[in-house]
Amino acid sequence: MPSLRKGWNIQTRVIGALMIRELTTRFGRENIGFLWVMVEPLLFAVLVGLLWRAMKGPLEYGVDIIAFVVTGYIPLVFFRSSVSRAVSSFTANGSLMYHRQIKVLDLILVRFLIELIGHMMAYLVIALALGAFGLFPRPHDLGFLLLGWAYYGLFTFAITLVIAPLSEMSDVLEKVIPVTTYLMVPFSGAFYLVSALYPDAAAVVLYSPPVHGMEMMRYGVFGPSIDPRYDYLYPLQFSLPCITLGLLLCRLVRRRLVVE
Amino acid sequence: MIICENIRKSYRAGHGRREVLKGINLTVAKGERVALLGRNGAGKSTLIKQIGGVELPDSGRIVRGMSTSWPIGFNGGFQGSLTGYDNARFIARIYGRSYADMREFVEDFTELGGSLKMPVKTYSSGMRARLAFALSLAIEFDCYLIDEVILVGDQNFQRKCHAELFEKRADRAMIIASHDMHTIRDTCNRGVIIHDGVATVHSDVVEAIAVYESL
Numbered sequence: 178m179p180s181l182r183k184g185w186n187i188q189t190r191v192i193g194a195l196m197i198r199e200l201t202t203r204f205g206r207e208n209i210g211f212l213w214v215m216v217e218p219l220l221f222a223v224l225v226g227l228l229w230r231a232m233k234g235p236l237e238y239g240v241d242i243i244a245f246v247v248t249g250y251i252p253l254v255f256f257r258s259s260v261s262r263a264v265s266s267f268t269a270n271g272s273l274m275y276h277r278q279i280k281v282l283d284l285i286l287v288r289f290l291i292e293l294i295g296h297m298m299a300y301l302v303i304a305l306a307l308g309a310f311g312l313f314p315r316p317h318d319l320g321f322l323l324l325g326w327a328y329y330g331l332f333t334f335a336i337t338l339v340i341a342p343l344s345e346m347s348d349v350l351e352k353v354i355p356v357t358t359y360l361m362v363p364f365s366g367a368f369y370l371v372s373a374l375y376p377d378a379a380a381v382v383l384y385s386p387p388v389h390g391m392e393m394m395r396y397g398v399f400g401p402s403i404d405p406r407y408d409y410l411y412p413l414q415f416s417l418p419c420i421t422l423g424l425l426l427c428r429l430v431r432r433r434l435v436v437e
Numbered sequence: 438m439i440i441c442e443n444i445r446k447s448y449r450a451g452h453g454r455r456e457v458l459k460g461i462n463l464t465v466a467k468g469e470r471v472a473l474l475g476r477n478g479a480g481k482s483t484l485i486k487q488i489g490g491v492e493l494p495d496s497g498r499i500v501r502g503m504s505t506s507w508p509i510g511f512n513g514g515f516q517g518s519l520t521g522y523d524n525a526r527f528i529a530r531i532y533g534r535s536y537a538d539m540r541e542f543v544e545d546f547t548e549l550g551g552s553l554k555m556p557v558k559t560y561s562s563g564m565r566a567r568l569a570f571a572l573s574l575a576i577e578f579d580c581y582l583i584d585e586v587i588l589v590g591d592q593n594f595q596r597k598c599h600a601e602l603f604e605k606r607a608d609r610a611m612i613i614a615s616h617d618m619h620t621i622r623d624t625c626n627r628g629v630i631i632h633d634g635v636a637t638v639h640s641d642v643v644e645a646i647a648v649y650e651s652l
Binding site: 186187190191193194195197198201202272273274275276277278279431432434435436437 | 448486489490491492493507508512513514515516518519523527528530531532533
């Protein structure tokens with residue numbers, strides 16, 4: 178199938194070029210360049226971790242408190258910054274529509290990938306740094322940690338895919354969206370273990386797809402002692418229809434997009 | 438061959454919509470040079486954007502049987518916050534061309550020298566026109582869409598454009614929106630007048646100019 182391969186080649190070429198372009202426009206080439214993408218989540222997670230350590234002592238739910246905070250906080254910051262980068266990403270990149278091989282979906286995908294890679298790098302760097310001081314465990318099951326990231330990432334991508342076109346359709350939404358990401362704080366699973374909540378509360382938060390991903394990640398890091406609660410199917414039942422809706426909205430908005 | 442069938446395009450205007458193109462029909466064959474004539478705001482740039490695929494028409498169909506450039510103008514096609522070199526590198530990457538060749542061509546054609554290391558937003562319109570032309574000529578297309586930029590720039594640039602576009606690439610199709618009747622008379626073989634949202638095709642460009650001037 179030569180045409181399929183040709184399409185794939187164009188696609189990878191475009192994504193690669195867009196990523197480099199996005200990184201140079203956002204971070205420039207001076208000093209540490211694109212490594213800046215890690216700095217914000219890194220600082221945030223470490224400072225909040227230290228604060229919890231000072232407030233509550235060395236352990237939380239039987240595991241190291243700083244490791245617990247970091248494993249929750251970085252994915253949460255990843256979600257928040259992915260959503261805020263998705264807002265108005267079409268108008269901001271209107272000039273790219275001059276090149277027909279670039280599709281609006283590429284713009285969303287590139288911004289998402291940069292956030293994903295940046296935050297996963299931050300996660301890795303913190304884990305290694307804390308691990309060197311014995312403050313971060315050797316992961317119980319690396320595969321589960323990655324699976325958790327995959328579920329969490331898929332949910333985040335689904336949301337950005339809906340947010341990006343919606344923010345173009347209405348000015349009010351564009352203003353409201355960044356604020357509403359704070360709603361995710363209780364529903365991201367970042368600051369608790371589902372098994373430690375009251376049963377009623379646990380039932381409620383399990384309706385939130387990212388909680389499942391978060392529990393998988395924590396299980397991958399800390400092992401069975403945290404008694405993880407997750408479902409393989411439910412997060413997909415949310416994310417996949419959400420992606421479909423996002424694709425439809427993107428198509429609709431592209432038709433109406435006015436490019437200078 | 439490029440075929441436009443019944444292209445309609447409207448934009449939001451206050452609470453309603455204003456229809457700019459009201460059913461445009463146009464066919465451009467290989468090697469043809471078509472001039473788009475019309476008053477300011479008649480819809481020349483809008484039509485070029487639809488043909489280039491920058492915007493999508495409300496209804497109608499565009500068949501592109503040959504490779505078509507992006508609309509070459511003062512903006513679009515490049516990123517203001519990036520330098521001339523970075524823009525060249527980006528274009529080379531997405532069109533799968535070698536950056537070394539691209540760089541050489543751009544340096545040679547634009548003669549911008551050290552300015553290529555500056556962000557494009559600091560360029561004058563003449564400099565932008567040079568860069569825009571260089572980038573699109575470095576990628577070979579069957580059909581070039583040219584939106585008003587041809588007259589900008591000094592004598593030397595116009596001479597270069599003429600040589601690269603109308604002599605070296607004499608076999609290519611072009612769609613040119615311009616108000617410079619002199620260039621149009623010399624270079625185009627057909628004229629299309631856009632007026633009141635519809636296109637009238639004249640196979641004789643001199644006749645087209647006469648009609649346009651009486652509008």
